[in-house]
Amino acid sequence: xxxxxxxxxxLMMPVECGVRVFEELDRLVTDPDPVVPRAVVAELExxxxxAGEEATxxxxxxxxxxRCRVVETHERYADDAVVELARREFDGYVxxxxxxxxxxxxERGVRVxxxxxxxxxxxxxx
Numbered sequence: 144x145x146x147x148x149x150x151x152x153x154l155m156m157p158v159e160c161g162v163r164v165f166e167e168l169d170r171l172v173t174d175p176d177p178v179v180p181r182a183v184v185a186e187l188e189x190x191x192x193x194a195g196e197e198a199t200x201x202x203x204x205x206x207x208x209x210r211c212r213v214v215e216t217h218e219r220y221a222d223d224a225v226v227e228l229a230r231r232e233f234d235g236y237v238x239x240x241x242x243x244x245x246x247x248x249x250e251r252g253v254r255v256x257x258x259x260x261x262x263x264x265x266x267x268x269x
Contacts, residue, residue: 147177150221226244
């Protein structure tokens with residue numbers, strides 16, 4: 144299995160971008176093991192309490208997180224929790240469309256999967 148860490152906006156992509164995240168992961172990664180930090184689940188829960196499209200996307204993302212293995216981290220902020228998991232020894236990927244987070248991960252040599260085109264994901268080069 145290949146570890147694939149999903150951040151908050153990755154789980155919100157189905158509503159915000161029309162991306163079928165898990166189908167795309169199956170296309171890109173052999174035997175993906177989707178993982179979500181507990182801080183990401185908390186952020187989705189918080190965002191889902193609002194109104195509008197963002198709240199709807201977060202609610203859907205929270206439901207999608209149930210298809211993932213939820214992992215505890217020392218970090219409480221979602222992006223920091225994603226980076227913490229990426230620091231752990233794994234030869235996997237992080238799914239995010241967050242540009243500052245992608246930069247932090249790239250500095251650490253982490254392979255990132257992000258949006259390419261209207262509703263397709265792609266692996267970025269290290």
